[in-house]
Amino acid sequence: MALYADLHRHLGGSVVPRILWRYFQRHNPDLAQQYPDYSEFEEFYTRERNTLDEYLELHTLVESVQNIDTLPYFIYRLIRGAYIFENLAYLEIRYTPYLRTNPTLSENQRIEQMRAIVEVVDKASKVNEYPIITSQILCMHTRLSYDINRAIVDLAADNKHQICAIDVAGGDKLYEDKIDEFVKLYQYARSRGIKTTGHLFETPYGSYPELLPYLMRIGHGIQIPLQHPELLTEVASLNQCLEICPTTYLKTGTLDDLKQLKIVFDRCFEAGVDMAICTDNAGLHNVRLPFEYENLLTQDIIDFGQLQTCQDASFRHAFAWPYSQPPSALLVGLLEERENTKHSISHRQKTLSP
Template identity: 70%
Template sequence: MALHAELHRHLGGSVVPRILWRYFHRQGSPLAERFPTYPEFEDFYTRPRNTLEDYLELHTLVEHVQTLETLPYFIYRLLRGAYVFEDLAYLEIRYTPYLRTDPSLDEADRLKQMRQVIETVGQASQQQEYPIVTSQILCLHSRLPSHINRAMLEAAVESDYVCAIDLAGGDKPYRERMEEWIELYKYALARGLKTTAHLYETLDGCHPELLPYVSRIGHGIQIPLHYPELLPELARRGQCLEVCPTTYLKTGTLPSLDPLKIVFDRCFEAGVDIAICTDNAGLHNVRLPFEYENLLTHDIINFEQLKLCQEAAFRHAFAWPYKDRPASLLSELQQGVAAASLVALEA
């Protein structure tokens, strides 16, 4: 039975390296010539980078091949892996739809095509074979112009497949457009959308001005590490951190997992929830259960704290339609079976 919720997974970083390598070879991509054997591609694709900016450049490898025609192929394989290998019951898929439109079109037609992209992702996510509850988070992009971000927000408001917006693309450019981001986030909340943003992931992304307008905080690890005085306010608002452990090693943000113990300890003490996530499972070549196991084996958290994080993921999920998480439903089912068996024995 699927048991887990994943709140922070980018579509561009979700494709596991072997599937991507095979796709390049089947399509005769120039990257097939550059990487004739899989091991060298895996090493290139999954090795750590020095900075977040270097790391984000890898997304462009995938964005240009995730088109209207190929999105169902990638979505199917994402859901298959998530259901079979990760036991996911719930998945929020985030991406920038404009970057999946046809670059040969003029801008007006690309803006129209964004809605087709959202519809395609939504329909492809309705898999009977791998029944995961899914929803979309559209990523406004810090390097795209204002009118394109506004068009994406309007598309998010109009789509039943979208539950929230995000702000991604690198956190260094946030500052110069902060008034714009706040305006867009206020509008999103007023129209009934949930909100998250890549904030306090790195020391360049520490922008307290945006915190009041996010339902959840993408990463947010610099708050307990360097700004713990903000934690009581996060707890008061009921905001949850989306912590993605492997990311911080891949981007050079942390030298090891050890500082995450401070993150978890201070958040638990302050009453701030954490959902453990993968961020870019394909880029990292890891899956959500590995993130759990890695935190346990490095003594970052214990099993009781893991359970609290797993419960928090469902509690803060933007589109989980049930009151309880699957583990609770399974426990009720087991209790019912046990009671029925007892009645049968007594009879």
């Protein structure tokens, strides 16, 4: 039985290098010529970058081949891998729908096509042989206009059966010039009953406390315990959950060593702030969720009890998990029910025996 939840996974960064390289070889001759050797492509695709901005440029490579026709190809393989190799019971897939539309269309036509993109992602995510509960988070983007970002909010509000929340993505250095816009957009989203998360406090450049009151979860948020621990009380009082993505901080040059996360976990546990351990971009990292767990444990950043606490928090803060308990508790209930049935049958047999 699948047991885990990943609350922070980007569609653009979810494609593992082998699958992306094979797609190039089969369907995109131009990119196939650029990357003829798989080992060289894997090294390029998964190596550490110096900054978050440099790291985010890799998303454009995947976004260039993810469109309304090809999305089912990539999503099927994402769901298959998440179920078989990661034991996921629940997955929130986030992406900017506008960046999957046809770039040759007008802006209004691209905004209209976003609805079709959402439908394709929803349909492709429902794979009977790999039963994972999925939902979509639509990302506004720092490089898009206010009108496009508001259209993304409206799309989420009009399709709550498919979309569980909104987010804001893009380099956090770009937030400053648009911070008033994003405050208005988040206020508008909350007024329409949309759940919210946002990439915030990931790097020292992403510290914008103005957005905190409008978020139900915080994408990353590690700079709060590292640089702004005075905010932890507010985060705890708002019942916000930090979406911690360990490998990301090495790949973006945000942290030099994974052990620097120990102070993040220690301060959050002490302040009563919930954390969910996530992958962010499992494909770009070539690291799946169970390995994120293992890396934190083997480097003594957290212990097994703390890991369980974070796993439980993932389901408690999941925007579209339909049950009041995580899968492990449901499984225990099924086993107890089975044992009770066996004992009841055994008791009746003994009672009826001559």
